[in-house]
Amino acid sequence: MLAAGAGGGIVRAMVRFAGVGLRYATPAGSGPAGPGPEVLRDISFTLPPGSFHWLLGPSGAGKSSLLGLMHLALRPSRGEVEILGLPISRARRRSLPALRRRIGVVFQDFRLLPHLPVFDNLALPLRIAGRSEMQIRADVMEMLRWIGLESKAAALPASLSGGEQQRVAIARAVVMRPALLVADEPTGNLDMGQARRVLALLQEMHRLGTTVVVATHSEALVAEYPAPALHLSEGRLVFHG
Amino acid sequence: MRMSGALRRSRGRDPLGLRRALSDRLLPALVAAMALLGALALAGARGAADLSGRWQSGAAAAITVQLPAATGGEKLERALAALRALPEVEAARAMDQARLAALLRPWLGEAPALPLPVVIELHLKHLPAAPDALTERIAQAVPDAAVEAHGVWVARLVAVARSLQGIAMAVLLLVAGVGVAVVAVAVRAGIAARREAIAILHDLGATDTDIAGRFARRVAILVGGGALAGTLAAAPVLAGFADLAAPLLGGQPAGSVLALPWGSLPWAELALLPPLAAGIGWLTAQITVRRWLRRLP
Secondary structure, eight states: OOEEOTTSSEESOSEEEEEEEEEEEOOTTSSSSSEEEEEEEEEEEEEOTTOEEEEEOOTTSSHHHHHHHHTTSSOOSEEEEEETTEETTTSOGGGHHHHHTTEEEEOTTOOOOTTSOHHHHHHHHHHHTTOOHHHHHHHHHHHHHHTTOGGGTTOOGGGSOHHHHHHHHHHHHHTTOOSEEEEESTTTTSOHHHHHHHHHHHHHHHHTTOEEEEEOOOHHHHHHSOOOEEEEETTEEEEEO | OOOOHHHHHHHHTOTTOHHHHSOSSHHHHHHHHHHHHHHHHHHHHHHHHHHHHHHHGGGSSSEEEEEOTTOOHHHHHHHHHHHHTSTTEEEEEEOOHHHHHHHHHHHHOSOTTSOOOEEEEEEESSOOSOHHHHHHHHHHHSTTOEEEOHHHHHHHHHHHHHHHHHHHHHHHHHHHHHHHHHHHHHHHHHHHHTHHHHHHHHHTTOOHHHHHHHHHHHHHHHHHHHHHHHHHHHHHHHHHHHHHHGGGGTOOOOSSSTTSOGGGSOHHHHHHHHHHHHHHHHHHHHHHHHHHHTTOO
């Protein structure tokens, strides 16, 4: 499947990593100043549009860093990351917000805004994109029906269960109909029943044509939903298939 | 729990929760205090300028020298030459008799027969450190002359008024500088309180313009409101000062609050203070937030 690129053209790869390395700067006061050790080394792979991939590996293998590069929270220290046809290391900073709106992100800790009700948390990406309030209302109510939380529109996140909060986070991640959806341990804080429900939503997005990457520790979920996987170990990609 | 549409919309318009992070108490109160100081400085500068302008004419001739009536011709020329020879004197000019007569007419009436003294106006190069010594030397140079040096003192008052004007403008600039620092500190505290929310908006594709604009609009409202309150609080104080200064400007003190010289306040400048403060606050917030956002990719 082909997808529209950042510049409006057609791209054959949704995500392309070529010889990517990543270092974090050493935090102030924790040793000599300057770049720290490489947390990702020589990562190269391509994800075609519309694919579903697991991202696997032990803690500290670099899964969150890899996802951070995919959803533009990080820039590579070396090599090239290409998302939706845009080379990130050469992209101007001002061109990234528009690209971020086409990438949905789901975190283990949900990252909902605690002072906003569910409705406004879901409406946030649409408001940032400048959509009309009428369209926002229609889209948000549709998403609430999709995740089965229509009755919780006015509730604050803290009053929801972990599974419900994660469903809201997924709805917020996909309300803009993103081309790429990345999820970092989305079931890490959930029991197996809630985890299956969350994963069913992610699978449905994949069926609708979204490219999905899910990082997880859960071998049970991977066994239930077999799909291609990226295996990381000590910052290196050891298996892709 | 059901939430009204209006409340939902109002919260939706403030996803960063800035109504709590940038509260409507401390910042407006600090800005109001600074606006009050700014208004006092502004009015001080205006008042000093008025006094200086009014006294300026009195200082036009620093010293006047009177010679007996009917002094003329050669004796007057000798006196003028002696005065011009003094190193402090820039110009010495005999006042026209017709002009002198016109000046004195309200007191003397049409009395052409009355002998008028000859008056010489002296303009000095610099204000003398010791006017009495100079007066003495002029009296020695021109015998029979009566020397009047009040203009020297008036010129000194003008110099003081001008210094006050400069100090008032410096105070105004200082207040604006402190205001910028206060806003920057408040915005940084707001950023620290909403760091997570800012990061979420950034991840969802919000631009720097969007995020900085939300902070700047909130700050402009708080600062503008605070400055308006401070300026309004300053108005009666300024009217009281203007009333105290009225005798210096040839007026009469007022008998009641309503009779205070409200019209003499620099309303145009005062009206500019709140929008100017709001503009400075908006700009400071924009710069502070945008600089912080540069650390995000």
